[in-house]
Amino acid sequence: MEIILAIGIGILTASGVWLLLRPRTFQVIIGLGLLGYAVNLFIFAMGRLKAGAPPLVHPGKVDTSAYADPVPQALVLTAIVISFALTALYLVVLLTARGITGTDHVDGHEAE
Amino acid sequence: MIARISQRVFQQILPHPILSVALFMVWMLMSSPAGTGHATIALIVALLVPQVMRALEPDRVRVRSPLAIIRLLWRLFLDVLASNWNTARIVLGYRKRTRKAGFVNIQLECSNRYALACLAIIVTSTPGTTWVQYDRYSRVLLLHVLDLRDEDDWKAILHDRYESLLMEIFP
Amino acid sequence: MNQALLLLIPFATPFIAAIAASFLPTKARNAAATLASAASLIGVIALLCLYPVIASGQVARFAVEWLPTLDIAFRLRLDGFAWLFALIVQAIGALVVLYARYYMSPEDPVPRFFSFLMAFMGAMTGVVMSGDMIQLVLFWELTSFFSFLLIGYWNHSESAQNGARMALTVTALGGLCLLAGVVVLGRIVGSFDMDVVLASADLVKNSPLYLPALCLILMGALTKSAQFPFHFWLPRAMAAPTPVSAYLHSATMVKAGVFLLVRFWPVLAGTPEWGYIVGGAGMFTLLFGAWTAVFQNDLKGLLAYSTISHLGLITLLLGMGTPLALVAAIFHIVNHATFKASLFMAAGVIDHETGTRDLRKLSGLRKTMPYTAALAIVAAAAMAGVPLLNGFLSKEMFLAEALQAPEGRDFSLMVPILATVASALSVLYSVRFIHQVFFGPPATDLPKSPHEPPRWMRFPIELLVLICVVVGTIPALTIAPVLGFAVKSVLGDATPYYSLSIWHGFNLPLLMSFIALIGGTTAYVLFGKRINRADKAWIVGRFSGARAFERAMRWLNISAEWMVLQLGSKKQQWRIRVLVIAAILAGLVAAGFGGLGMKEAGITIQRPGIGFTLIWIVASVCALAAAWQAKYHRLAAVILMAGCGVVSALTFVWFSAPDLAVTQILVEIVTGVLLLLGLRWLPKRSVAMAPSKTDFASRRRRAMDIAIATLAGLGMAVMAFAVMTRPGGSHLSSFLLEESYPRGGGRNVVNVLLVDFRAFDTLGEITVLGIVALTIWALLRRFRPAEESRGITEQRRVQDRHDKQHEQRQSGDTLRETMLIPSVVMKWTFPFIILLALHLFLRGHDLPGGGFAAGVAMSVAFILQYMAEGARWVEERLRIRPLYWIGGGLLITTLTGMASWLFNYPFLTTYFQYGSLPWVEKVPLATAVIFDLGVALLVVGATVLMLTAIAHQSLRTAREIEPVKAPEEGV
Amino acid sequence: MLTAPAHMPDLPMWAAIAVTALCIFGALLALVGSIGLKTLKTMYERLHAPTMASTLAMATIVAAMIIYFSFAEGRLTLKPLLIAIFLTVTTPVTMTLLARASIYRDRVEGREGVPKDDM
Amino acid sequence: MTPAAIVYWGTGFAQVVLALSMLVSAWRILIGPRAQDRVLGLDTLYLNAMLLILVHCIRMSLTAYFEAALILAIIGFTSTVALAKFLMRGEVIE
């Protein structure tokens, strides 16, 4: 399982980074989105993988090893929200830039 | 007079009684295992949420003939089974040569939006038929059929099996 | 009056006067002048009052603590030499003020002038009286700064601007070096206290840091005193008003450099390094300045180069390193100040009265300005070293010292010869100055008809010339005692015997003096005409320090630009590439190139499941395809990205993170809608442009990007794998799992984390969401879409036209028909989604869900309505005020947090109780629920605001562009 | 080898077999739907394929879930019905919209095999 | 073979089949050829994902993941609607 997820994270990262380095704003936003997934999964992976053990505890004595680590999950939740917000922001900035500068190049003007 | 007032009060409190019932049911299902507490909440929800719907001004739903609904559902169930079977066969490559897909134009009679919506759900829920386009003025429905053996056959199926029942339910 | 206060007066009064003057009205000429002269006179008086103390060989001190941790204090220290120098500064200052009162035009806003002048005087006094090396540097730089302001007083004149800037550039650079030098010196000595430093000569000279300290300090001194090769700023600084030149460039600022040399003489002088550098610079400057001065056609230019030359002389003397030379140097400092200041003033008078300073135009002024002529002649004679004037005395001492130059060196003979030549040159330009200006036929083409200046404008010159004469004739009665304790304060017990008498008998120095006098005069007679015709100085005229400086500056500028271009880039791609490479490198280097300790950690791997593998193949394919397609098939990229999102949600499900899965799915949906809303405003990118550039460079760039991307992916994969395969679990998570229910009141630990343990994170997170929504909304208020996507979309145009072509149809029917069925369903899902949101909200604390999920679900409900019926329709019916939702949400969360203050608990402390209302079974009643409500409200508001802000653009542009007819032809 | 993980509750054999069979049947049907999505020739034909997943496949899996959790939790659990209800209601929306959109696009681009109608 | 084991392994198999089904629909997204095909592929992907979650619920004997599936069922269609509307009208909200 770990190897699959690790490879998956790697591929998402690679695709994201590739897009991040492209000259078109839309490519960049998609790249940021993919990187966002990769990073979220990466944080999630830091809690180790445990199937069928959601951190929903029962009252009483808790066997902590029977549950997945809740901390990375909480961090990922926050990260998801923030990356959603910032993706939206970048989208609007890129739209505005496209409108004002007349190009969708990341520099705001076509490369010479 | 009193009756009318009470009717209006009733309408104020329960603008969409069917919706309220549905909401109550759904809430109970959602929060199962549900005890009295959830029942209370469900009641409150069922009373309050439809008030929001007032703002959206949907057409009022009037439903008659609950028996027809059950008949419809049963018929639908059988058809879903059958059409799934057929479609699966087609997908898996049986009858590759003889099959012909195509569009069918069907003149509909009912114009009630809810009836049409139900029809659309039915048509789409049965694999093998897809609701493509409906012209409001001519009431012509464009249907796409995966296995078009006979156009008239389809027209008949739609008319007799569903539309009539739907017109019974939504007058 | 106590001593400390007396010390403070000459230092502080000028500054007070400067501030006071700056508040005077612009035309208050007399008031400003009075103020300034009063200030300087007070200073003079205070200094004179201190005379008995100083004359007795004491050192007056005053100290205030300033930076105790650095052992730096504000210390005033007045010894004999400082007293002499301070007196020069203050007294000549008073004279210059008087002179300037008449010199400056009535239209000039002189209060500013006097304010700067006083500030300069204060700074200069500060330099002189500093008892702390750092403080010295501080005032040193202040003199540079105020001289900059004074030179640039006529700030609209380009030469003033350039001159001021050059002066500041050179002297400030020197000052910075001086600072470094002083810090090093302080480091050697262990203190910045001047007394301590001056007493540590041996320590300094034996230190390995001596040479750097010396070089740095000399940089400061030589730049300030306009020594070669930093001399060039001085002539340019002549763009200043003449009183400024008279003050700064003869008597004070340029003397600061030699002052510094004298000050540190006991500590630094006497080594070969000192001799070579200081002496060499002085000698060269002496000759170079004198030679160039000969060829100047401008009065002030001549005086400027002469000043350079005389400063060279002083520097040379100091470089010799003998006590007697030091005496001569100090003496010449005083003499030069008097005659040069008076000459500058005389030049100013001439300029003022005739309107020109050009030696070639001026002629025969002795007729019209006899009195000024007489004064100028005496002063110039002092400059030339004519006997019975003060210049003669110090020059004699100089020549005598030149003969004493260390023997046994190859050039020991050179020094006296060159000194004589320099003296002769000095005679030459003095004679030329006098002859050209005052003798010969009266000039005819002067801009103004010359006459004597006002009485009081001449007074300062008279006074200074008087001093020249008095000192020159009876030195023993006038200057000797002062010079005595000044020298003693520097040399202490090493003070040599010297005699200030006019007549030492026929000796070699006298002979050299006469050779110089005669040689100079003869040279003028022989070459005077040719010199007048010369455009530039012979031989050295081609070399221009200013041009070299300018070239250096331009080189600096160009190389800076080059550097910025080479070390940076305006291209964003480049910048991001650097970031990514940096991160990869950082990871690689820090992790020690793969030494992740996998083996030692003990790997525990779960066998990969086929299903899981398959869904990740899906995600990988989607990701790679999205990377491939994003340029030309944006929609495809969005869809593919959504595919990745689904898989990542599934992964969360797979590995026990239901909350994450819920949130991920919800966010996925909203992001999708958002991107589509945005896509409407991005004009199609035509594939035709695709193969525009596939040249080598771009291919290489792509290859590099692929390499970077691969490396980054590999890095992440390896790190993720390395962490995942080692045992996990932290004390943090154990605590949270254990305490979540008993102390947080919730079974869903993730939710308890979000609303209780780490509620502060959530508060910040929703704030981000709110801010972003606000920003988007603000930005879109002035949105101007791209040219190509203005107006209504192509699809709509086609469909509307179709509707128009058919009689019974109305515009928009196509849409209505299309949405007929969907809108029914979408409308009726509204209450059910509300239900879902409510459900998610209420169960959040115990089961997956929570405020955020509820909020997003709720906003999706709204969006569905917007999609079903259009923005206008919805907003006519539902009054959504997202900003209020955002504000309200924030307020609720914050107030919930603050409520715990009432019970004297920290912010965001939650309170919970398992309530048992009579007919409702156990429900958790936690304040966290209210907090979560705030979260939900804000999320609804923010999400709806973001989406509708973009959606409204369609309405707006449609409104704006409506009149424009769509093209009629063709489908 | 075939051991159940500890978290699985016990349930009668017939129920287990029913649950398993329903699940597998549903999954296979969904797969057939997806295969249809891949193999069928035109867009309109492909539209039919996923409907199988959203109707019968969904229904069987929901049924499996109801059976399973009714036993696992010891009481009738109808919650999964919600999925059936909502999915049935919402799927047609996407399908009809998609069909409408593609027919519009085909017409505008003048493709073959599409009823001309009037556009 | 306990009943539980049967269910566990049976659902495991079902998951593999569903994942395979997702892969096939992803193939459709990938090759298109037209935008609507991709949208349809995505819709199917969502659907399969939902079914996968349900099966996972059974397999893990946990209802905790059910809400994720429920959300997909109730509002999962939003993104497809948005896509379809974008194709049809060129804009999502008018």
Place this chain on the structure above:
Amino acid sequence: MTPSLLEHLTILPIILPLMAAAIMLLLKEQRYKTKATLSLAVCAAILGTALLLLQEASVGGSGGSDTARVYSLGNWAAPFGIVLVADRLSTLMLALIAVVGAAGLIFALARWDRAGPRFHALYLLLIMGVNGAVLTGDLFNLFVFFEVMLAASYGLLLHGSGEKRVRAGLGYVAINLTASLFFLIGVALVYGTVGALNMADLAARVPYIAAEDRALFEAGCAILGIAFLIKAAAWPLGLWLPGAYSAASAPVAAVFTLLSKVGVYVLLRLSMLMFHPDSGDSAGLGQSVLLVLGLATVIFGGAGVIAAQRLERVIGYAVMASSGTVLAIVGLGQANALGGALFYMTASTLASAALFLIAEILVRGEDRAAIGSDAFFDDEYTDPFEADDVEEVGRVMPRSLALLGAFFALAALVVASMPPLAGFIGKLGIFIGLLEGEGASLPASWWVIGILTFSSFATLLALVRFGIEGFWKRDESHALAVRSPEFVAIGGLIACCVWLTIAGGAALSYTEHTGDWLTRPGDYVAAVLKGRL
């Protein structure tokens, strides 16, 4: 103020602006007056709080009686919940933020707050984010506040709109989003290997990390460091800064000077906490990188200052250089010089904020191309002896211009760290600190001194050029319209610089004790964790 409220003092700088911003969202947009008043009140309150905390921190003294004020949010003690920590360093930052923030706000009241919607709310939220970032003692919470700060900064950068801002915003947002991703990766790795998020907890655990986990942990820290270096605008990661800052409206640019300093602050805090000499195998991690990059940043900033063609860009590069200075000192690990560096940072931040404000007034309503477009010394010098046509009569400078000129000169002196103002003291503190003890035998110390001197010189050169352009070459047709709030804002900042100079002893002693405090991370850990581990 009741005693109980005093306990909550630490959190006020965060929630006051948040509350005010929330209330402002509920107010109609036209109610500028109300909003302005509210903003001012909040800024004043923050300033008051900051000063109170500063007072409290400075009383601590150097003799080990220093401690940190720890505020446990949600009443959850340190390693488990989030804590705010107000120690000497964060309090200093807080005060700096309060002053610059107030000045920017006052300046904006003259006209900028109406240049776009919801200025006040965004502005206050930015302040909130910055305050939170310096106060928090939790790594992930730091991320959240960084995002608050950045999100607000995106909004404010784009405030007033216009092509230039949008174009700059595009790059700024993309770069910072990337940086945020790095931040997350770093935090995740740190958690994955150490299992802690609280900074003090981390610091306590670093020495005991298992050898096999250390490489991963350090990789996480390194990536985290890259993220901070991006924010701190270290070369070559901070190339975005001059463009972004110069595009922003003046009051925004003024507060932006704080943002890069927050990056510096975090680097300082974390490297002092986690990689101090006693922290086992990780001691001194990344210090040499900080040193080299810091010096490179100073050089690059110096070159940029000379090469820049617009005053705002000059200031932007100067801000970069000042970040680089502090980074280099952190990297050098010379505790003695830290005090000077902190002092320098404070002074230069104040002054560069003032310069941004002045720059905007200068270029207001002027043709941009005309200002400073020429090369350094554009053509051959006009010889003062050859220019005949110069009328030798000074021009009357309008009071506003003169006053502004004085402000400019003072601010320029501080930024260039020339005597006599505060910047000089800071740099002097650095120099002297570097040469104390063994520092003088390190070649790096000498490099630092040389490069810092160069950057001072370069800054002076450039600022003099622009001062001449802006004040001396100004013809009368471009009269300056300066409103009183603008004067108050600039004057206030300058007054702070002057005060820092005069009270240099006390201030420097504060920063030096802060540097000293930072070298004793054990005390910080003890204060936060209260002995619990």
